[in-house]
Amino acid sequence: MYETDTLEADNGVLRWGGLAGVLGGVLFIVVFAIVGVFVGDAATDPAWAFTNFADIRAARTIENSLYLVVLILWVTHFLALYRALRPNLAPALFGSVLGIVGLTLLAVGALPHVAAVPLSDLYHAAGTTPQDQATLVLTWRAVQGVLDAQLLAGLAVLPVALIALGVAMIGTPVFGKRYGGFTVGLGVIGVVAEVIALIDPLSPIAALGVFALIAFHLVLGWKNHALSKADRSPVRVPVAGPAATPRAAMVER
Secondary structure (H helix, E strand, O other): OHHHHHHHHHHHHHHHHHHHHHHHHHHHHHHHHHHHHHHHHHHOOHHHHHHOHHHHHHHHHHHHHHHHHHHHHHHHHHHHHHHHOHHHHHHHHHHHHHHHHHHHHHHHOOOHHHHHHHHHHHHHOOOOOHHHHHHHHHHHHHHHHHHHHHHHHHHHHHHHHHHHHHHHHHOOOOOHHHHHHHHHHHHHHHHHHHHHHHHOOOOHHHHHHHHHHHHHHHHHHHHHHHHHHOOOOOOEEEOOOOOOOOOOOEEEO
16 A cells, blocks of 8 residues: 555656656747747847836746746756656766756846846936936846856756766666666756856857757656656566465565
C-alpha cells in the first residue's frame, strides 16, 4: 500500500512538473512573439524604450508578467526532475539547486516595467525640464544595467545546472545517454554563449543560452510527462531454490 501511494505521488510530480516545463517553454515563445510584434526595436534600445514607454507600457507589462510565470513554471519542472533523477542523487541535487538559483536570479529582474513606470511618469510630467529628462534617462540606464547584470548572472548559472542534470540522466535508465547527452550538449552551448556574453555584454549570442533553456524544458518536460504514464510499478518474481516459502519467495526486482 505504501509503495503504491509513493508511486502515485511520483507520477503526480512527474506529470505536473513535466506539463509545467512544456507550458513554460511555450509561454516563453509567446513572450518572444510579443516582443517582436509589439515592442520591436525598443527591446534593443533602452533609451528609446524609456522615453517612449507610454506607447509600449501594456505590451511590456504583459511580456514581463508572462516571463515571470515562465520562471515559476520552470522551478516546478526542476523539482520534478530532481524527483525523477534520485537514483543519481548527487548530480541531480546539484543540478536542481543550481537551476532554481539561476531562475531566482532571473526572477529578480523579471518585472522591469515596475521600475520604469514612476520614472517614465516623471519624464513626461508637466514642468520636467530637458535637464531633468536627461537625468532620468541616465537613471533608467543605471537601473537597466543592474537588471542586465542579474540576467547574465542567471544565464551563467543555468547552463551549469543543465550539465549536472545531464550527467544524472546518463546514469538513470529511464533517461539514458540520449536525453543525458542532449541536456549536456545544451548546457555546453549555454556556457559558451554566456562566456562570450560576459566578455561582450552587447553580443546577441547570449540569446543562444535562452533558446537552449527553452529546448531543454520542452523536451524534458514532455519526457517527464510521458514517464508519469509509464508502468513503473514494482515487478515481483519468485526466488529460486528450495528454501523459498510462499511469503519469502516474493521479492521486488
